[in-house]
Amino acid sequence: MVELAELTAGLDRQARRRARLRESAVSFAMMGPAVLLYTVMTVVPVGVAVYLSLTDWDGFSAAAFIGLDNYKHLFDDPSSSEAWYVTALIATAGTVLMVGLGLVYALALKGRSRANSFFRAVAYFPHVISALILGYLWAAILGTNGAINNTLAKFGIEPLGFLFDEQFALISLIGVIVWAGFGFNVVLFVAALQTVPAELLEAAAIDGASKRQINLRIVIPMIAPVVTVATVLNLVGLIRAYDIVVSLTGGGPAGSTQTFTYLILARSFEGTKVGYATAQAVFLMVVSAVLALVVTALRNRQDQAATGS
Amino acid sequence: MVVLEAKVHDRPQAAPAKGGKAPGTERGEPRSPGRWVLLGVLFVIMIVPVYLLVVNAFKSQQDILDNPFSIPLSGLTFEHMSAAVSSPQFNVIDGYGFTLFLVVLVDVLCILLAGPAAYAIARSLKRRTQLVLLYFLAGTFIPGAAVIIPVIYVLREIGLANTVTGLVAHDVASTLPVSIFLFVGFIRTIPVDIDHAATIDGAGRFRTFWAIIFPLMRPAVVTVLILNSIGIWNDFVSPQILLSPSSGHYTVTTAVYAGISQYSTDLTKVFPNLLLAIAPVVIFFIYMQRHIISGLTVGAVKG
Numbered sequence: 001m002v003e004l005a006e007l008t009a010g011l012d013r014q015a016r017r018r019a020r021l022r023e024s025a026v027s028f029a030m031m032g033p034a035v036l037l038y039t040v041m042t043v044v045p046v047g048v049a050v051y052l053s054l055t056d057w058d059g060f061s062a063a064a065f066i067g068l069d070n071y072k073h074l075f076d077d078p079s080s081s082e083a084w085y086v087t088a089l090i091a092t093a094g095t096v097l098m099v100g101l102g103l104v105y106a107l108a109l110k111g112r113s114r115a116n117s118f119f120r121a122v123a124y125f126p127h128v129i130s131a132l133i134l135g136y137l138w139a140a141i142l143g144t145n146g147a148i149n150n151t152l153a154k155f156g157i158e159p160l161g162f163l164f165d166e167q168f169a170l171i172s173l174i175g176v177i178v179w180a181g182f183g184f185n186v187v188l189f190v191a192a193l194q195t196v197p198a199e200l201l202e203a204a205a206i207d208g209a210s211k212r213q214i215n216l217r218i219v220i221p222m223i224a225p226v227v228t229v230a231t232v233l234n235l236v237g238l239i240r241a242y243d244i245v246v247s248l249t250g251g252g253p254a255g256s257t258q259t260f261t262y263l264i265l266a267r268s269f270e271g272t273k274v275g276y277a278t279a280q281a282v283f284l285m286v287v288s289a290v291l292a293l294v295v296t297a298l299r300n301r302q303d304q305a306a307t308g309s
Numbered sequence: 310m311v312v313l314e315a316k317v318h319d320r321p322q323a324a325p326a327k328g329g330k331a332p333g334t335e336r337g338e339p340r341s342p343g344r345w346v347l348l349g350v351l352f353v354i355m356i357v358p359v360y361l362l363v364v365n366a367f368k369s370q371q372d373i374l375d376n377p378f379s380i381p382l383s384g385l386t387f388e389h390m391s392a393a394v395s396s397p398q399f400n401v402i403d404g405y406g407f408t409l410f411l412v413v414l415v416d417v418l419c420i421l422l423a424g425p426a427a428y429a430i431a432r433s434l435k436r437r438t439q440l441v442l443l444y445f446l447a448g449t450f451i452p453g454a455a456v457i458i459p460v461i462y463v464l465r466e467i468g469l470a471n472t473v474t475g476l477v478a479h480d481v482a483s484t485l486p487v488s489i490f491l492f493v494g495f496i497r498t499i500p501v502d503i504d505h506a507a508t509i510d511g512a513g514r515f516r517t518f519w520a521i522i523f524p525l526m527r528p529a530v531v532t533v534l535i536l537n538s539i540g541i542w543n544d545f546v547s548p549q550i551l552l553s554p555s556s557g558h559y560t561v562t563t564a565v566y567a568g569i570s571q572y573s574t575d576l577t578k579v580f581p582n583l584l585l586a587i588a589p590v591v592i593f594f595i596y597m598q599r600h601i602i603s604g605l606t607v608g609a610v611k612g
Contacts (some may be wrong), residue, residue, distance in 0.1 A: 026514045029428045031441055034485055035425035040463065041482030042448050048459035088493060092480055108347050119348055121598055122355050126599060128594045130543035133586050134560050138359055147377035154375075187602055188610065202375050204361055215435075240452045243545050246566070261454050265546075268458045281455040289450040304536065 046285070053279035059268075063275065070279035079255060080280065082294045090174055090259060091238040098234050099227060102185025103138050108191040109186065121192060123183035131180065137249025138176045139163065164257035173257050176248055176250040177241065185230050188229055192226040193219065228298050236291045239284070260284055314501075318542060357597060362587065365391055366580040367526045373576045393581035399568035400586040404561040411560065412541045414477055416534055419484045423533070424526075425490030426485075428518045432504065442493060448486035454546040464551065473558060480544070484537045495529035535597070535604035542590065561586050 053070055065276035076082050105123055109116045128136055141147045143163035163170045169220040196219055204214050220227070243262040245251060251258040251266070258266070260280065267277035365373045367385045393400055430442050460479055461470060469475030499522060507517040523530075545562040552558050560566065565586050573580045594601055 025434060027438070030429035030514070030518075032424035034422040034489065035441065035444070037422060037478065038445060038448065038482050038485050040399055041460065042451065042485075045456055045459035045463050046451060048462055049456050052459065065335065070555075072326075100533070104347070108344055119351060120354060120595075121602075124602060125591065125594055127354070127605065128543075128590050129587055130545060130562050130590075132543075132545045133583060134540050136565065136579065137362055137583055137587075140449070140576065140583070141358060141361060145574065145576070147365075147375065150374055150377055183355075184609070187606055204476060229610060233404070242454045243562075246545075247569075259367060261452065265456050265457070278458065281452075282456070283453050284452055285450070288452050292450045300569065 010265070035267045045243055049278045049282055049285075055275045056283065057275040059274045065193040067277070070276045071283070072285055073276070079258065079263060082255060083258045083260045086170065086256070087239055087241070088257060089170065090241055091176065093174050094177050094181070094238045095231055095234040097174070098153050098182040099231055100190050101178065101182040102230065103220065103227070105182070105186045105188030106193055107219070110190050110193070118184060120183075123186045124181040127184050129180075131243040132247045134180050135176065135244040138179075139170075139248050144173055163249055164253050168251055169253055169257050171243065173248055177238065177244060180233070180244070188226060188230050189223060192223040196222050223300070225298070232291055232294055232298065236288050239288060239291070244265070266270050293304075331412050331523070341471055362580060362584055365576065366469055366584040368549045368576065368577075368580075370577045373580070376413070389577040390581045390584075393578065393585060399559060399571075399582075401561055401564050401568075401582050404564040404586075405589065406539075407558050408542055408560040408562075410539050411473075411477065411480065414482045415484060415541050416537055418477070418481045419488055419533070420530065422481065423485055423488040423492055425518055427489045428491070428496055428522060431493045431496035432501065437508060442511055444485045445489050449490075453483055457546055457550050460551065461497050470565065471551070473552070473556070476548060478549060479547055480541055481543075484540070485531075485549075487536065488533045490576065491529050492526065495526055499525055531600060532604040532607050535601055536608035539590070539605065 028257070050064070054065060054067060055063035056066045056069075075084065079126065105119075109120050109123075139146070143149070144164060146162070148162070152159065160170045163169050178191055200218060201214055204218055209217070240261055241259045242265070245257060245259050247264045249257040251262050264277050264281050267280075268272050344457070361377060364380055365377060367387065367390060368381065369384060369389075372379075372381050394400075405426060426441075430438050433439075433470050464470045464472075464479070466474040469478065502515055503521060503525075507521045512520065543562065544560070545566065548558075548560045549563050549566065554567065565582055569579060570584055
């Protein structure tokens with residue numbers, strides 16, 4: 001830091017300024033490499049995306065600046081509005097189910113026994129596996145030639161269209177997403193439940209409250225802030241769903257399970273509407289930024305509440 | 310932030326002291342049949358897919374199609390598994406090597422860059438430095454997959470398109486925001502007096518960080534390593550799009566993707582390859598369960 005000898009010797013202004021300069025230089029050397037790499041690989045691409053979104057670039061010829069035209073037509077074409085519907089449905093239905101199941105199983109598994117921690121791990125494990133691989137596994141189970149339909153066929157039952165009926169495919173996709181993701185909420189909620197003071201629950205039980213009353217009136221309200229954070233985390237994660245769509249349904253049948261990110265990447269590779277696709281990417285970024293800001297605000301409030309008590 | 314972190318880290322130690330004292334666990338719960346139905350359903354739904362994966366990886370195509378759920382004791386075969394292990398194309402085992410190389414390289418570079426940066430941010434009282442933290446935090450709002458296309462153009466400009474270096478640069482950059490955020494939060498809980506003592510003993514700031522502060526950051530470093538390793542290992546979009554097939558490099562996920570696009574109906578290839586792809590992560594999870602769960606939870610909630 002600052003040479004102590006110099007300080008005690010004179011304390012003259014020049015030496016102090018030199019010390020401060022060296023201090024800044026060291027700080028700069030410490031932060032510089034990280035800032036540089038992050039700027040070039042993350043911030044600049046976002047800038048490029050914003051620029052491309054204002055052009056009609058097709059991936060080959062020269063790009064012409066067309067202002068906000070791409071944004072005006074964000075919902076015009078049928079496949080984009082379909083993708084928005086699919087993404088919104090996955091995000092909302094998926095979040096509701098994941099949070100709901102998370103709460104149910106967290107209440108059942110909150111105790112600190114070995115059995116409970118085993119079941120928590122059972123619920124959690126898909127979270128560490130690549131969504132792409134999980135999608136392929138489920139495709140091998142739910143597909144036309146999958147384990148379930150082949151078993152049904154032995155009993156003479158017609159194959160079910162888990163993945164080839166348009167509406168059923170979307171339900172299957174949401175089901176697999178929930179299967180893979182709700183365990184994360186279980187763990188999150190259990191951590192919160194274990195901080196609820198036992199005396200409180202004992203007092204309520206002595207006053208004659210039933211188990212259900214205790215859970216609904218005391219326990220869940222007490223962990224409400226964590227439930228809110230989990231809700232927004234799930235929403236932010238699900239509006240970006242991509243890998244699992246690629247492997248489970250490939251966006252099909254007939255585009256009925258194309259999410260927004262899937263559409264953006266598919267279009268960018270067709271190479272015809274890159275400008276338009278980046279406008280959608282920028283829009284998606286704004287939506288997830290708004291949701292992420294909400295989570296930050298909620299978290300800050302929660303932290304303040306925690307320090308206040 | 311600090312409060313939340315302290316709780317998450319303290320809990321495992323606090324657990325044995327309180328063990329089983331919560332009223333809910335002793336009364337009612339273990340005896341209620343509803344609970345066991347709930348847990349039974351959970352177990353079946355979560356484990357059956359894994360069971361199918363393991364069993365069918367060792368069966369013939371005919372057995373998989375006829376009796377997917379059964380274990381034909383006489384018909385089990387290692388033939389397809391060994392074929393997958395030695396397959397010349399889209400080999401998942403080869404994918405392990407390249408993916409592990411990526412994971413280690415990204416982990417090391419991330420720590421080398423994020424550590425000192427977080428230290429400088431955490432120990433500075435200047436407004437300017439706090440803006441740097443906000444600048445990094447903004448990165449957590451960016452949906453990586455959706456803006457991967459512009460990354461290609463940037464890599465092309467700096468001559469790193471379609472190279473492993475380019476992929477590593479992108480991956481390291483993508484790990485920086487959350488890593489720096491977690492490190493800053495942790496370093497702020499370490500008393501500044503320790504730094505002052507090191508300064509008086511004549512250590513420079515880099516030396517103070519690497520020799521004194523960094524060893525104290527172990528819990529945060531473990532969290533960051535787990536978070537980044539699992540993230541990079543499972544990543545599909547970045548390697549798929551930033552490394553074209555002509556590069557000849559396949560990660561576990563891109564190898565499975567390339568393979569299954571070709572042989573999707575041959576279940577004797579699908580199941581063994583999927584099992585090979587899942588096995589390392591699941592084994593890692595079983596051994597490091599508690600660290601992984603707490604690491605990923607802290608990372609997601611705070612990052």
